[in-house]
Amino acid sequence: MHGRVKKDVVEPTAEEKAKQREQVRTARSLFAKLLDLRQSQTYNDQALEMTFKALQFHPEFPTLWGYRRELLTRTEKPLEELLKMEMKLVEKALRRSQKVYSIWFHRKWAIERLFQEVEGDEAKAQSLLNTELELCNQLLEVDERNFHCWNHRMYVMDLMRTKGKHDPNQMDLNAIDLTLSTDLINKNFSNYSAWHLRTLLQQPVAGEEPRIKLNLEEELEWVQQGIYTEPNDQSVWLYHQWLTLGSTSPExxxxxxxxxxxxxxxxxxxxxxxxxxxxxxxxxxxxxxxxxxxxxxxxxxxxxxxxxxxxxxxxxxxxxxxxxxxxxxxxxxxxxxxxxxxxxxxxDTPSTATFEHQLPLEQSEILKAELARIEELLEIEPDCRWALLARMRLQLACSIPEETTLEDFERMSSLDPLRANFYADSKANAVLHRRSYDWSLEGWQHPLNLANLGLKHLAPTAAALIFGVRILKLDENALKDFGPLLGLASLIELSVSRNQIRGDVAEVFALKRLQRIDLSWNFLSVGIRGSPPQTLREIDMSGNPNILDLADALDLLMVDPASWKLQVEAGQCLACRQ
Amino acid sequence: MAGYPERSKADAPKRAVEELREKHNHYLRHLDDDKESLEYMMTEHLRMGGVYWAVSAMSLLRQLDDEQRRDDIIEWILRCRDPKTSGGFGPNVGHDADLVATHYALLVLCMFDALERLPHRGGVVAFIAGLQQADGSFASDAWGEVDVRFAYCALSSLTILDALDQIDVDACVDWILRCMNYEGSFGPVPRAESHAAYVFCAVQALALVDALEAVDVDRLGWWLCERQTPSGGFNGRPEKAPDVCYSWWILSALVTLDRAHWIDMEKLADFIALAQDQEDGGIADRPGDVPDVFHTFFGLAGLSLMRKADLAPIHCVYALPLEVVHRMHLPVILSMYERG
The missing domain is CATH 2.60.40 (Immunoglobulin-like)
Incomplete structure (x- = not known):
């Protein structure tokens, strides 16, 4: 019941109501009869006729469409003609309700069958597909974002492409797609569905080459026009992001x-x-x-x-x-x-190799040129948060972390307060990135201090860049679990005091070289039997409300209390190997 | 924001759910008063969903106390089993079985603590498992309509029935990942435009089988939080109008991804509150519209996730009240969230 405005709803008159009741009675008895026939597996022309009537009245009834499909496959009448009629029935239904799954599905089913029927007759097949594409275009005129219609269109185009493999006269389907995308975007730059089609054309499908190669420079120029017209339109910026940073392969x-x-x-x-x-x-x-x-x-x-x-x-x-x-x-x-x-x-040799992410020269040049363009835009539109976001991402991609300005995050946050916490987290990550980079210049033996950055998560890729770290301080952040920390096999000392980590102490025993760990003031428990690494010398579990008895805890953790010295005074909960 | 009119912020001032609790309850209790109406008849093919939305909405309001009605509903659900299949449920008595209706039927039985009244559970499992396609995806029914909704329904149902070993989970995960687009977001089928309702299905399906590692949480989380519009409500795709239903689809996905703090919950709660029907109860798709049971559930579920009203907490993956998940000892999916 989408989009029915309450104050526009008119209470039906008594006469209208009576008419509706009559309608309901008639329709109900028709539906009941059909469902009975269905259960008794009756397949005849009369039933086919009845479903036609019923579906004209109520085209959103999946079971009736299903029954109709069964009837159509069992009739002895020539199928091609029947299916052509069927397309008319479905078209009517679609023009009435454009967002009903069962109608679209029936259409797909009918086309598939019809396509089989006309196999071998190229002209017929082509005309069938043309009709279908034309219908999609018409329905997109009514609603340019109807995803049912877009997905149906994709299906039809795929059928045409498969067919076209054996047909030298096949029209240029990629050109049709591209034209549609361009036309719709020129009509309305906010049409993200049309932008999506554009990205699809430029991406490889199932190992093939991309269907279309657009000139990146020209494309960026065109997008720029849209941005200048409506600098806060999300669709254009999402496409911009895809163009500049989107098609990455794992490296x-x-x-x-x-x-x-x-x-x-x-x-x-x-x-x-x-x-x-x-x-x-x-x-x-x-x-x-x-x-x-x-x-x-x-x-x-x-x-x-x-x-x-x-x-x-x-x-x-x-x-x-x-x-x-x-x-x-x-x-x-x-x-x-x-x-x-x-x-x-x-x-102990320092290495920044992990931070020197090498882009191909050509791409790097394009990104830098784009950065310059964004700067220009920001001079005219200093309040465009999308431009600020693009600048940040482009700078990161071009590996110029020292140039990213942290003030940008505050600026975006005040321009876009709905997502203030997203910007806060992004800023924390940017600081983390920079600190990690500086640390890598010094060498592995140096401690990496990431304390008090407001970190809520540690992304797996951020952890990857610091793999090799031996002493890591992450105190006074807001981490909720160990996450990728448990993969940092190089760790000798880890301190995560005053976070919000939940989970079990024994999880950290996955770190096999660990000597000291500070887990104080979190929400950890002890429940899983662990096998602590031989190297472990000190473990601080103070201030975890679920860990009350240190001796019990050590016992559960399979730490032999005899060789450990326990400090439990003054709220401390610290164990050191003697 | 081009493309949609900002409706008048309803004529009435915003009122909290608590104030309208009785009205919502009344609205939900009287949904099927007029069985002879055109509207009731025209939605008969959606009844199983309607029952799930109404029962879970009442359960969130902590008003699920009508024993007679409980028995009637259970009996009706059992009559919706389609004898033409091994044990699937149709959306109504005499209708063809499909995966969505089957999933809803199971959820309602769970809420009523009546799963043991379901005879021949293996038949349900066989029905669901039989719908897995060669590429790993799931079809809705024997006719073969495929999209990511059915993958979620299948994985959730089989988790509840403890029968995930009856399907190829790996292949299903691979197929869901093929629905991922460059934004890190998901569409209904591979290569289709990303859509927030399908993101819900994909994310929760992957969460159910502990396969979220392939998802770039920050990228997807950002795409999702960009769905919040200045009105406070979410849209489902870029540059579309906000709708209360995404308060559930998007927020629950963000909770699963642990990025719910990236949105403004205060404003979202306001948007839902404004979409309430102040006179007759129920929640609409957006402020000023006619309410329906679908949006009433989604609005309440969103508020429950945010703890913005005195509602029973809901599980963001199973879409069941947390208390039901605990009572049934269903597998723990998000330990952090479930421990509260």
Whole structure:
């Protein structure tokens, strides 16, 4: 009951009401008869006629459409003619109700059958598809955002493309799509459905090449026109973001050796299918364990560890990885190769390699030019939060973290107070990024201080960039769980005091090199039996309201109290190995 | 914001749900008073959904106390089982079984603590499992209509029935991930434009089987929080009008992704409050419109998630009152949220 304004609703007169009751009685008895016939599996022309009548009155009745499909497949009449009639019936229904799943589905079913019927007759098939496309265009005139219609159109275009594979006279379907998109956008820049179609055309489908290659410069120029007309239109900016930063494939952002084991991190969560290291095959394991033991699905992860019996001793390695990642409409398969020297995390040499994200020169030039254009826009439209957001993202992509201005976040927040917390979190992440970068200039042995940044989450990719860190301070943030911290196998000291971490203390025992951990003032519990790493010397659990008795807690954690000194005075809950 | 008129902020001033509690309750209790009306007849094919929305809305208002009605509904649901299938439910008596109606039927039985009254549960499982397609997706019924709604209904139903091992979960997850677009968001089928209601289905389906790792939470969370319009209400796609139903679809997805703080809850609650029918109870799609049971549930569910009214808490993945999830010992999906 969308969009019925209450004050416009007129109470029907007694006469109208009586008429409606009569209608209801007639329709009900027709529907009841049909449902009975359906149950008794009656298939005859009379029933077909009755469903026609019933659906004309009530085209939103899925069971009746289903019955009709059964009747149509069982009749002895020539199907082609019947189906053509059917298209008329559905068209009428569609013009009445454009947002009913069962009508659209029936249409799809009818086309599919009709298409089978006319197989071999190219002219007929083509005319059928043309009619269908024309109907879509007409319905998009009525509602340019009707997603049922858009999805139906996509289905029809796919049918045409499949058919076109064997037809040299096939019209240029990509051009039809592109023209529609351009026309609709020129009519209304806010039509995100039309922008979406535009992105689809430029993305590979199922391993093929993209259907259309548009000139990026020209495209950006055109988008710029839209932005200048309506600087706060979300659709244009979303497309802008896709054009500049959208079509990424997973890349290796960090490859390192820690205690003879190879670790690899990617720019997005992915699945590694087959792998080889130095020519011999092996397998990668997702670094983070699953949260729930009931899981039945394969892992997706940013960080992966190569599982092998041998320690890696060579300076240079050659890794070949088959990567599966999410793309629009597909799970993309790609190949990533790392050939060279992984970062040696056991040495103390500083390395900023993980932060020197290399864009292809051409793309980098385009992004920088675009940045300049955004700056120009901001001079005229200083209050355009979308431009500020674009600037921030472009700067990040061009690897110029030192240039991002933190004031921008406050500015966006005051321009767009609805999402103030989004900007606050983004700012925290920007500071984290910069601190991590500065730290990487100093070397692994130095502590990384990320305390008091207001962090609510640690993104897996942010954790990936600091993999190798030995001493990490994250106190006084607002973390709610350990999350990707548990994948930082390099950690020797971790302090997460005064966060809001819930979960079990034993979770941190996944960090096998850990010596000291400060878990004080969180909401942790002790319940799971753990096996603490041999290296562990100090564990501070003070101020966790669920941990009342330190000796009991240690017992549960399988820590032998005999060799540990407990400090429980003055609210402390600290254990040190003697 | 182009493209839609900002309706007058209703003529009446905003009133809290508490004040209208009795009116909402009254509205929900009298939904099927006039069974001879045109409107009632024209929505017969949606009845199972209607029953779920009404029963859960009443349960959120803590008004689910009519024993007679409970028994009547349970009996009616059992009569909606489609004998032509192995055990699926239709949306009404005599209608064809489909996956959405089957899921709703199970949810209502759960709320009434009556799942044990369902004979031959294996038949329901077989019906659902039989709808999985070769590519991992789920169809609505034997005719083969496919979209991500059905994947969510299947995974949720089979979790409740403890029968996930009867389907290929991996293939289903892969298919759902194919519905992801470049914004990190999801459409109804692969390559279709992203739409917030389908984001709900995709995110909760992935959450049910612990497969959210493939989702870029920050990217998707941002797309979702950009759905909040200056009115406080959410739209379902860029540059569309706000609608109360997204208060549930989007907010529950944001809770699952732990990004609910990225929106302005105060303003969202105001938008829902304004969409209430001050005279006759119920909540509409937006301020000033005629209320319906669908939006009444979604409005209350949104408020319940935000703890903005004295309502029973709702589980954002199962779409059941939290208390029901606990009573049934359903698998814990979001430990942080469920522990409160």
């Amino acid at each position: 290796i952002i960090h490859c390192a050796v820690l205690q003879g084991e190879l670790y690899m991190f990617f720019s997005q969560a992915c699945r590694l299918t087959s792998t080889s290291l130095n020519g011999s095959s092996g397998r990668f394991e997702a670094i983070l364990p699953r949260r729930r033991s009931t899981a039945r699905v394969r892992s997706w992860a940013v960080g992966w560890r190569f599982v092998t019996d041998d320690r890696i001793v060579q300076k240079t390695v050659e890794v070949e990885v088959a990567v599966e990642s999410c793309g629009t409409g597909i799970l993309k398969q790609s190949q990533c190769t790392f050939k060279g020297q992984p970062i040696d995390l056991d040495s």
